[in-house]
Amino acid sequence: MAATLRDVAKLAGVSFKTVSNVINDYPHVRPATREKVERAIAELGYKPNLNARSLRSGRTDTVALAVPELNLSYFAELAGMVIAAAEESGLTVVVEQTGGDRDRELALLRSPRLSMTDGLILSPLGMGQEDADALEVPFPLVLLGERTFDWPCDHVTMRNVEAARAATEYLLASGRRRIAVIGEYEGEVMGSARLRLRGYREALAAHDVPYDASLVVRATLWHRADGARAMHELLDRDVPFDAVFGFNDTMALGAMRVLQEAGRRVPEDVAVIGFDDLDEAAYSIPSLTTVDPGREWLARTALETLLARIAETGPKQPPRTELADFTIVERESAPKN
Amino acid sequence: MAATLRDVAKLAGVSFKTVSNVINDYPHVRPATREKVERAIAELGYKPNLNARSLRSGRTDTVALAVPELNLSYFAELAGMVIAAAEESGLTVVVEQTGGDRDRELALLRSPRLSMTDGLILSPLGMGQEDADALEVPFPLVLLGERTFDWPCDHVTMRNVEAARAATEYLLASGRRRIAVIGEYEGEVMGSARLRLRGYREALAAHDVPYDASLVVRATLWHRADGARAMHELLDRDVPFDAVFGFNDTMALGAMRVLQEAGRRVPEDVAVIGFDDLDEAAYSIPSLTTVDPGREWLARTALETLLARIAETGPKQPPRTELADFTIVERESAPKN
DNA sequence: GCAGAATTCTACAACGATGCAAACCGGTGC
DNA sequence: GCACCGGTTTGCATCGTTGTAGAATTCTGC
Numbered sequence: 001m002a003a004t005l006r007d008v009a010k011l012a013g014v015s016f017k018t019v020s021n022v023i024n025d026y027p028h029v030r031p032a033t034r035e036k037v038e039r040a041i042a043e044l045g046y047k048p049n050l051n052a053r054s055l056r057s058g059r060t061d062t063v064a065l066a067v068p069e070l071n072l073s074y075f076a077e078l079a080g081m082v083i084a085a086a087e088e089s090g091l092t093v094v095v096e097q098t099g100g101d102r103d104r105e106l107a108l109l110r111s112p113r114l115s116m117t118d119g120l121i122l123s124p125l126g127m128g129q130e131d132a133d134a135l136e137v138p139f140p141l142v143l144l145g146e147r148t149f150d151w152p153c154d155h156v157t158m159r160n161v162e163a164a165r166a167a168t169e170y171l172l173a174s175g176r177r178r179i180a181v182i183g184e185y186e187g188e189v190m191g192s193a194r195l196r197l198r199g200y201r202e203a204l205a206a207h208d209v210p211y212d213a214s215l216v217v218r219a220t221l222w223h224r225a226d227g228a229r230a231m232h233e234l235l236d237r238d239v240p241f242d243a244v245f246g247f248n249d250t251m252a253l254g255a256m257r258v259l260q261e262a263g264r265r266v267p268e269d270v271a272v273i274g275f276d277d278l279d280e281a282a283y284s285i286p287s288l289t290t291v292d293p294g295r296e297w298l299a300r301t302a303l304e305t306l307l308a309r310i311a312e313t314g315p316k317q318p319p320r321t322e323l324a325d326f327t328i329v330e331r332e333s334a335p336k337n
Numbered sequence: 338m339a340a341t342l343r344d345v346a347k348l349a350g351v352s353f354k355t356v357s358n359v360i361n362d363y364p365h366v367r368p369a370t371r372e373k374v375e376r377a378i379a380e381l382g383y384k385p386n387l388n389a390r391s392l393r394s395g396r397t398d399t400v401a402l403a404v405p406e407l408n409l410s411y412f413a414e415l416a417g418m419v420i421a422a423a424e425e426s427g428l429t430v431v432v433e434q435t436g437g438d439r440d441r442e443l444a445l446l447r448s449p450r451l452s453m454t455d456g457l458i459l460s461p462l463g464m465g466q467e468d469a470d471a472l473e474v475p476f477p478l479v480l481l482g483e484r485t486f487d488w489p490c491d492h493v494t495m496r497n498v499e500a501a502r503a504a505t506e507y508l509l510a511s512g513r514r515r516i517a518v519i520g521e522y523e524g525e526v527m528g529s530a531r532l533r534l535r536g537y538r539e540a541l542a543a544h545d546v547p548y549d550a551s552l553v554v555r556a557t558l559w560h561r562a563d564g565a566r567a568m569h570e571l572l573d574r575d576v577p578f579d580a581v582f583g584f585n586d587t588m589a590l591g592a593m594r595v596l597q598e599a600g601r602r603v604p605e606d607v608a609v610i611g612f613d614d615l616d617e618a619a620y621s622i623p624s625l626t627t628v629d630p631g632r633e634w635l636a637r638t639a640l641e642t643l644l645a646r647i648a649e650t651g652p653k654q655p656p657r658t659e660l661a662d663f664t665i666v667e668r669e670s671a672p673k674n
Numbered sequence: 675g676c677a678g679a680a681t682t683c684t685a686c687a688a689c690g691a692t693g694c695a696a697a698c699c700g701g702t703g704c
Numbered sequence: 705g706c707a708c709c710g711g712t713t714t715g716c717a718t719c720g721t722t723g724t725a726g727a728a729t730t731c732t733g734c
Contacts, residue, residue: 002452002475004720015684020722028682030730047449051397052720054388054453055689062431062453069417071616076413080406083434092450094399095432097420112384113429115339116391116399116453138339224620257620279408283561283594285622341690352714357692365712389690392719 003044012040023048054116062092063306064117066108068100068125072222074248074276074295075123078144081299082121089307100221102126109134109141118310121302125191140309144302146192154309156302156322158293160192163326164199165206167245167273167291170328172207174337176243176271179204180215182230182255183222183247196247196275214239219251227254235262242270243334249274249281249290256284256333271334286332294324340381349377360385391453399429400643401454403445405437405462409560411585411613411632412460415481418636419458426644437558439463446471446478456643462528477646481639483529491646493639493659495630497529500663501536502543504582504610504628507665509544511674513580513608516541517552519567519592520559520584533584533612551576556588564591572599579607580671586611586618586627593621593670608671623669631661 009016014033021029022037029037040046054060065082067075083093094117098104105127114120119140127134129149135141142154171179181200185193197216204211217234219226227246231254234241244259246252252274256266264270266286274281277292301322309317330336346353351374358366359374366374377383391397402419404412420430431454435441442464451457456477464471466486472478479491508516518537522530534553541548554571556563564583568591571578581596583589589611593603601607603623611618614629638659646654667673 006720016720017685017722018683020720021683024722028680030682033682047447047452049392049720050449050453051388051391052689053722055386055392055691055719056721056723058689060388060453070407070413070420071417073410073413073617076407076410076417079432080408080413080434083407083432087434092431092433092453094429095416095420096429097417097424110384112387115384116387116397116429224616228620253617254620257622257624260622279561280410280590280617283565283591285594285597287594343690353690354692354714354716355712358713361692365710367712370712386690389719390692392721393690393692395719 002049003046004049005046008037008040008044008046011044012037059310060116060118061090062094062117063303064094064096064114064120066096066098066105066120066122068123069097070095073250073278073280074222077278078123078295078299081296082303085300085303089303091303091307098124098126100125102128102131106131106134109137114139119306121306140306140312142302142306142309144298146195152319154305154320156298156305156324158298158324159326160195161199161202163275163291163293164196164245164247165203166199166326166328167275168200168203169207170289170330170336171243171245171271171273171334172203172209174271174334177209178212178215178239178241179209179243179245180217180234180241181245181247182217182219182227182234182251184216184218185220186218193247200245212239215241219247222248222251224250224254227251228258229254231255231258231262235259244270244272246272246274249276249278249288252288252290252333253280253284256286256288266333267335273334277329281329282331284333289331289334290329292327292329294326297324339386340383341386342383345374345377345381345383348381349374397453397455398427399431399454400640401431401433401451401457403433403435403442403457403459405460406434407432410587410615410617414615415460415632415636418633419640422637422640426640428640428644435461435463437462439465439468443468443471446474451476455647458639458643477643477649479639479643479646481635483532489656491642491657493635493642493661495635495661496663497532498536498539500612500628500630501533501582501584502540503536503663503665504612505537505540506544507626507673508580508582508608508610508671509540509546511608511671514546515549515552515576515578516546516580516582517554517571517578518582518584519554519556519564519571519588521553521555522557523555530584537582549576552578556584559585559588561587561591564588565595566591568592568595568599572596581607581609583609583611586613586615586625589625589627589670590617590621593623593625603670604672610671614666618666619668621670626668626671627666629664629666631663634661 005016005019008019019037022034070076086093121142121144123145132149132151135151135153144156183193184197217230219230256272266272274288274290277290281288281290342353342356345356356374359371407413423430458479458481460482469486469488472488472490481493521534538548554567556567593609603609611625611627614627618625618627
């Protein structure tokens, strides 16, 4: 089996605690001793058993990240960024998929699996206000992305309302007046869909454009297929529209595809704007104008916030809420004018 | 702090070992005792400390999955599938990103972090034959995707040569003769790029179409931007071509975008075929004909193979090689004729 | 050359769980 | 009435590490 501290100690001719001291950079170790120990470590290829270390020290240097599914590019890219940021701090990341399902989110929050981690970054989707007290957990927890309830808990998110409002105003400024929306999700109380819809309505109101419910199409999951389905539904409704605001890029791309199949030119007949600024938005045909919600910043900040909470020793600090800045990325599907 | 076995034991009025027996479904526990213990567990909200359990039992019920980056949809979707499959077996998955970088792949194989897992599923990219003995590791290891060297090690992959050959023949059958290829990677000896190129050449040879190196464009990373860059390069070369075979969908989509920007019609002027069958391939404009390499099967099989190796007790079984079946998914970018 | 203060090293007890083997307990069989 | 037998419960050692406290060694100043 793998070498342990004691094996190294025996080889180096010191007590096993000294080996531990060397590994942990304990200051008072004579250079000669240190070198002897290091040679023994190298010779045996000793690697510390992190489980034992965790058990003893109480720290695992592992964090859990729970997202709906990696199949959604937004979450895949976000997860990639969180993992990269964690790697920089020497942390390991356990990735969990909840499917955006309430029960699985709740189960995760209670799961013993989390005892192997120092904390959790959760992107909740399915949970609602009635589940808020499930967030009363005995470990550091950071919500990443819109929370669907009111609860004092660290929270890193984007300016959904403002960004959606800006996106809508961008379309309005380019002369569009009949702006359809894809991604509304009626069951949801405080999630992204609701907030983005609010931003949309604020923009309309600010420009005296009447809100028309027949331009709003719901989609609970935000996959490409949902965007496509929503666009079919919109076309079937046979209401005129000259722009589409997809609540995420994936749906916007799905919708854009259907739009063009149906013979509508983008952007001449219909402008399309998305939300997320996925990698692929720059390469679609036409390329997709979208909102960059500041994902890189979100990922890093979520991790930093979690680490700060983990490092916390004294009395509990009040919950933090961090908001990313957004920008609108202009591309072909919705030119400025 | 969290409740331990002893706390539960005290509350239930039994020895802590009995509590352990209840938790582990040890058969000889009187129903009355079991119930008493279970009540105490529920009352205290006891959750086993998995670190302690792992230390003692040697099993972590966690596996590591290392892919180049989640930013590449292929790997994101693959990772999602592996995690989902692991979840079904009650396993946790640690995700590592290597960036396809040789040094990081090697570092990972030697990392103490793996002591927190029961085994590793690795998608190697950067390592080469000279690193083969780095695969001599003291834990179960399964290579997922093409291996870049010859080494007796469990290996789950796709039929790269045959699939590439089939893709090329598909294009030939539709009358194309000048088929460009994007994704060749000269440094690589045995990886996917080489194998797919071989399949391409076999198909050409079988149909007496001469191989023309000026139609082959290299790309070391297989991002959308690489596909776009490669297509620019190809257009700059000013050689005639009537089809493009992208070694993955992401590049094919990037290339298709550039192609259309340049005024070439897809598929009328140039047919495009990809490889991977990503979600988005069905929604691009035009939708992308591609090779489905059997990812779902790959993900599940990789995990199963790893689990079998972990469960292994007796003498080491010989390494397994598992090959997924592929299919060609016909879409608009390359119609059958 | 020696006391006293640093410095360096070691011993022992945890962390919270599981495996083993022994102890217990009530009932049988003789 | 006693040995014996399952089924049931328990005690102890142990996994590999770190924290604390104290022992051993070296260094300093006189």
